[in-house]
Amino acid sequence: MKFFFLLSIFFPFALTLHSQVDTTTLQNNLYDVLEDATTDKEGIEYYDLIEYLMQNKIAVNRASIAELMRIPNIDRQSATAIIRHRNLLGGIKNENDLRSAEGVSVELIDRIIPFLIFGDVKDVSFFDSIKKSFETIDFTLRSRGLYDLQQDQAFKDGKYYGSSWKIYNRLVASKDKNIRVGVLTEKDPGEKSLNDFTTFHFYARDIGLIKSFVAGDFLFEFGQGLALWSRYSVGKGIETVQILPRNAKGIIPYLSSDENLFLRGAAVQFGFNNLNFYTFYSVRNLDGSIDQSTNQITSIRLDGLHRDSSEVAHQRIVNEKLFGVSLDYTFGEIGGIGFLYSTSLYCNEFEKQTLLNPSGNRFDYFAGDYNFSFGNIYFSGEAAYNKISLATINSAEIAVDKDFSLLFSYRNYPYDYWSLHSNGFGEKDGTQNESGFYSGLKWRTSYGNFYFYYDQFKYPIGSDKLPLAIKGNEFLIYYSVKPFRDAEFRLRYTNQLKESVAALNGEYGVVSKRNDNFRTELLYKLSKFLQMRSRIEFVKIYPTAISESEKGLLIFQDVKYEPTASLSFSGRIVFFQTDSYDSRVYEFENDLTGVMTNPALYGDGMRWYLVARYNTSFGLSLAMKYSELIKPNERALGSGDTLINSNVDNRLSFQLDFQF
Amino acid sequence: MKKLVKLFYVLLLLGVESFAQYQPGAGQIALAHSDVSSANDVFSLFNNPAGLALIKSREIGFYYSPAPFGVKELANAFAAYCEPTQYGSFSAGYSNYGFELYKENKFAVGYGRKIANNFFIGFSSVYHSIAIKNYGSKGAIVFNIGAIAKLNDQIGLGFAVNNVTRSTITNESNDIPTVIWFGIDLIFVKDIVFSAAVKKEIGFNPSIRLGTEYSILDFLKFRIGASNEPNTYSAGIGIIYQFVQVDYAFFSHPDLGLTHQFGLIIRFTK
Numbered sequence: 001m002k003f004f005f006l007l008s009i010f011f012p013f014a015l016t017l018h019s020q021v022d023t024t025t026l027q028n029n030l031y032d033v034l035e036d037a038t039t040d041k042e043g044i045e046y047y048d049l050i051e052y053l054m055q056n057k058i059a060v061n062r063a064s065i066a067e068l069m070r071i072p073n074i075d076r077q078s079a080t081a082i083i084r085h086r087n088l089l090g091g092i093k094n095e096n097d098l099r100s101a102e103g104v105s106v107e108l109i110d111r112i113i114p115f116l117i118f119g120d121v122k123d124v125s126f127f128d129s130i131k132k133s134f135e136t137i138d139f140t141l142r143s144r145g146l147y148d149l150q151q152d153q154a155f156k157d158g159k160y161y162g163s164s165w166k167i168y169n170r171l172v173a174s175k176d177k178n179i180r181v182g183v184l185t186e187k188d189p190g191e192k193s194l195n196d197f198t199t200f201h202f203y204a205r206d207i208g209l210i211k212s213f214v215a216g217d218f219l220f221e222f223g224q225g226l227a228l229w230s231r232y233s234v235g236k237g238i239e240t241v242q243i244l245p246r247n248a249k250g251i252i253p254y255l256s257s258d259e260n261l262f263l264r265g266a267a268v269q270f271g272f273n274n275l276n277f278y279t280f281y282s283v284r285n286l287d288g289s290i291d292q293s294t295n296q297i298t299s300i301r302l303d304g305l306h307r308d309s310s311e312v313a314h315q316r317i318v319n320e321k322l323f324g325v326s327l328d329y330t331f332g333e334i335g336g337i338g339f340l341y342s343t344s345l346y347c348n349e350f351e352k353q354t355l356l357n358p359s360g361n362r363f364d365y366f367a368g369d370y371n372f373s374f375g376n377i378y379f380s381g382e383a384a385y386n387k388i389s390l391a392t393i394n395s396a397e398i399a400v401d402k403d404f405s406l407l408f409s410y411r412n413y414p415y416d417y418w419s420l421h422s423n424g425f426g427e428k429d430g431t432q433n434e435s436g437f438y439s440g441l442k443w444r445t446s447y448g449n450f451y452f453y454y455d456q457f458k459y460p461i462g463s464d465k466l467p468l469a470i471k472g473n474e475f476l477i478y479y480s481v482k483p484f485r486d487a488e489f490r491l492r493y494t495n496q497l498k499e500s501v502a503a504l505n506g507e508y509g510v511v512s513k514r515n516d517n518f519r520t521e522l523l524y525k526l527s528k529f530l531q532m533r534s535r536i537e538f539v540k541i542y543p544t545a546i547s548e549s550e551k552g553l554l555i556f557q558d559v560k561y562e563p564t565a566s567l568s569f570s571g572r573i574v575f576f577q578t579d580s581y582d583s584r585v586y587e588f589e590n591d592l593t594g595v596m597t598n599p600a601l602y603g604d605g606m607r608w609y610l611v612a613r614y615n616t617s618f619g620l621s622l623a624m625k626y627s628e629l630i631k632p633n634e635r636a637l638g639s640g641d642t643l644i645n646s647n648v649d650n651r652l653s654f655q656l657d658f659q660f
Numbered sequence: 661m662k663k664l665v666k667l668f669y670v671l672l673l674l675g676v677e678s679f680a681q682y683q684p685g686a687g688q689i690a691l692a693h694s695d696v697s698s699a700n701d702v703f704s705l706f707n708n709p710a711g712l713a714l715i716k717s718r719e720i721g722f723y724y725s726p727a728p729f730g731v732k733e734l735a736n737a738f739a740a741y742c743e744p745t746q747y748g749s750f751s752a753g754y755s756n757y758g759f760e761l762y763k764e765n766k767f768a769v770g771y772g773r774k775i776a777n778n779f780f781i782g783f784s785s786v787y788h789s790i791a792i793k794n795y796g797s798k799g800a801i802v803f804n805i806g807a808i809a810k811l812n813d814q815i816g817l818g819f820a821v822n823n824v825t826r827s828t829i830t831n832e833s834n835d836i837p838t839v840i841w842f843g844i845d846l847i848f849v850k851d852i853v854f855s856a857a858v859k860k861e862i863g864f865n866p867s868i869r870l871g872t873e874y875s876i877l878d879f880l881k882f883r884i885g886a887s888n889e890p891n892t893y894s895a896g897i898g899i900i901y902q903f904v905q906v907d908y909a910f911f912s913h914p915d916l917g918l919t920h921q922f923g924l925i926i927r928f929t930k
Contacts, residue, residue: 487811522817526809527776534819534842536858555840555860557819559807573821575840575860604862606838630826632834633863 035237035588035598047594048256049232055140056177057117060092066330069247071115073239076371076378077399078104080333094118103402105444126207129178137175139660144168144592146653148189154641160190160307167194168257179204186257190307197304199262203253211271217254217264220280222326222340223369223382224248226391226413226431229423231258236427238478238492240440240453241407244395244425245371245380248338250278250328259304260286261421263322274336278326285316296351297361300420319347322421335372335379340365344420354464356433358418365419376400384422389414391431393424407440415461427457427472434459448481463501466508472498486525493518502546514542533558539583552578554585554601566617571610576601592623592655605631605647619659627651682757683707684723684738686907686923690896691871692885694855696843697808697818701925702742705751705770708806708820708841709782712749712772715742718928729916733759740768748773751784763791770804778810788836790829800827802836816845837861851875865889883909890914903927 050072058067060082068079081103086092095118099109146166155164167187174180180203185195201216219230224246234243251269254262267280287301297318306312324342343364352359364387371380381394395409411426415433424431425438436457443450454475462470474496482488496515501508519537526532539552556574563569570590578584584602590611591597601607609627628650631637637644685703688695696708702721704711719742728734740753751770758764770784782805789799806820822839829835843857857869871885881898896909907923 484812524809524811524817526779530776530779532807532809532817534817536842553860553866555842555858555866557821557840557842573824573840575862577860577862577865606840606862631862632826632838 153643161192221248226384227365227367288318403444451478470499531560550579550583552583624654686909690883690909694869694871697816698845709784710806713780725921
């Protein structure tokens with residue numbers, strides 16, 4: 001009922017204004033890549049980056065290789081092929097010109113089109129932009145509310161300060177892509193204030209030698225992410241080759257709702273032909289814990305929740321100052337190099353509880369990265385030194401031809417390498433205490449596409465209970481084929497063998513666990529307005545010395561219906577049955593634009609949802625989602641603070657996007 | 661007395677905590693209900709209602725299972741009617757099951773429609789009531805939905821969800837189970853339809869169903885099917901003479917033994 005009330009408030013706005021960027025097509029394309037990337041991770045906000053890049057499209061006729069490489073999932077070989085094709089044609093006027101490029105696959109072109117603008121793009125300088133009148137400013141507003149219809153125990157007990165609504169508001173004003181101002185506020189369920197979290201930035205670009213400038217909140221990406229990176233990255237999954245090397249984007253104005261690992265201050269980039277120089281400074285108070293007796297930092301809290309007095313007590317108590325300089329130089333098509341120095345200073349020293357914890361309050365990083373092409377082989381890597389040890393990653397991509405490519409990568413992150421802002425490629429998060437060798441293969445044939453990866457990894461310190469090395473390996477085989485037009489059949493098998501430290505008869509030992517996952521999926525497009533997706537997935541966990549074997553199953557049917565260009569519905573019904581949480585299954589859901597939901601399903605039950613979207617012709621778009629999880633054979637769901645005294649857990653969420 | 665004990669035993673094995681979920685069609689049973697995507701007769705009303713959209717002419721169907729597992733008290737009968745029109749196929753049906761002490765009745769209406777060249781959807785609404793002697797009667801309205809997609813002449817896909825609204829008769833959730841069915845049918849050899857389906861009901865392991873229908877002659881069909889969870893096998897024949905189709909099927913349950921069922925479909929070709 002509340003929804004209809006809100007809808008009636010929003011509809012009066014729906015009277016004037018112009019068209020809106022359609023992000024649904026892109027959302028479809030990204031679905032598969034993000035599905036793997038978001039498994040087992042919370043609050044991943046990759047979509048915000050995608051949206052930012054889409055709003056700041058790259059002019060294909062002016063872009064350098066380095067600029068094209070900012071597009072997610074593009075490989076160097078294809079970027080080079082696009083530039084050669086552009087030089088051959090004397091300019092890429094439209095989509096069809098791009099499609100005729102030799103050496104670039106159809107799938108890739110479909111994926112990159114939303115990030116490109118074609119034809120002659122007039123270069124409007126920063127100074128031209130500011131002279132223009134106020135009317136040329138584009139505003140985009142996004143408001144979102146999520147409400148859980150079943151109250152958790154903590155809310156019933158009145159434990160939290162605020163209501164169970166999650167509310168998000170964001171406003172961006174931009175002028176000719178040269179100037180951008182953004183502000184975002186967010187309230188998590190249980191928090192009191194609508195602006196419990198606020199982020200803002202002022203961003204400008206192309207002011208003479210200053211290529212970009214940001215004041216406020218921002219992110220900085222360098223090299224392969226060993227010393228400094230954003231929160232945005234895609235992990236191992238069905239994209240087996242194009243996950244490495246990563247393409248650092250330098251300064252990114254920040255506008256996501258992850259409350260912790262961004263930078264706040266100012267950053268500037270100067271560009272002289274092929275040389276870029278960056279410098280940045282950030283001062284922030286992070287959430288954390290400080291031991292009152294020793295005055296040492298015992299932890300940095302990343303959940304961003306401030307719902308009760310104990311959580312508020314940890315709010316913004318760890319002061320962090322971060323300064324850095326960086327430069328990069330590109331040698332045209334051949335490659336490039338970059339260097340970074342950054343230093344971070346914390347208000348107190350860190351407490352060294354285990355071998356893996358940092359100690360001291362000042363951390364310096366010296367990092368260098370390189371990339372160069374040698375025939376069909378593209379080498380890249382980074383080395384980062386924290387004055388104690390050296391973390392490295394080196395990769396080689398071999399593009400045998402446009403349909404067959406290989407990737408090999410070796411990473412070595414010592415146990416005493418630590419950086420709060422790192423985000424290197426690996427089996428686990430943290431860019432610490434891991435070495436590994438990754439091999440990936442991608443082969444497109446007329447009989448379908450094969451993807452494969454094999455990753456071996458080792459953690460030099462298994463655990464503080466048993467400081468011996470533990471190891472593991474994982475492989476994935478993925479096959480997709482289009483047996484006929486508008487239908488796609490997919491098979492995916494993953495097999496993971498991983499050691500962990502466990503207590504057995506009062507003593508610590510290493511147990512090895514095998515985890516198999518088999519998924520088969522069928523996607524079919526029945527007409528231009530109707531798409532279906534059916535999936536069956538099995539999980540099998542083999543028995544170990546301390547655990548029994550387990551099985552899990554998931555079945556879903558998905559329907560997407562777009563009766564008109566402005567109206568769309570998507571719905572899914574999921575049945576699942578697993579022996580316990582360990583054999584849980586995931587399904588990545590269609591959701592409101594910018595929200596990524598990948599719930600872990602376990603036990604015996606079903607889940608279903610419906611998303612409806614309506615885009616008006618004048619810039620307003622409305623969306624809502626209703627989802628429901630049901631476990632008929634249970635009396636209650638969850639436990640402790642999240643206990644629900646019902647076998648149904650349902651949520652209503654809605655969103656308004658307004659461009660004017 | 662012996663009969664009553666057997667009845668109790670059968671109900672125990674079949675019912676668990678849900679009400680009995682008999683589904684009609686001698687043809688469907690012979691195929692172990694693997695025909696989710698190839699449903700195309702009047703009994704689709706109670707199975708995958710999207711099948712109604714594939715009916716080309718008016719149909720009336722009767723189905724009778726006189727003594728499931730040798731127990732006359734479990735006899736169940738279905739009757740269904742379907743009228744295809746330019747606005748889609750409309751259907752209505754009735755079934756009854758039980759004996760003097762315990763009775764279940766179902767009144768169903770359904771609608772199926774072709775919404776794209778190769779895509780059919782349907783839904784049905786069933787009023788499901790139970791009457792127990794000396795305890796009175798109770799009922800609930802249950803909704804079923806389904807869809808069938810014909811990818812080409814050789815491959816069809818389908819799904820159906822029974823009791824999408826999770827209606828209940830008693831206060832116990834899931835007394836009428838919510839069930840999802842997925843199916844595929846393949847015609848690799850002329851006149852032979854191979855079908856496979858998965859059925860998943862909350863609280864039970866998934867059940868895989870396989871079936872094959874071979875049209876030996878224009879008027880004669882042989883059918884065979886098998887499933888796991890429970891392990892059953894079944895077979896049957898269908899004889900088509902002008903506008904009349906007569907079907908017979910037997911089906912074997914691992915614990916309960918053999919059951920025979922009969923069906924009659926009359927097609928009023930225009």
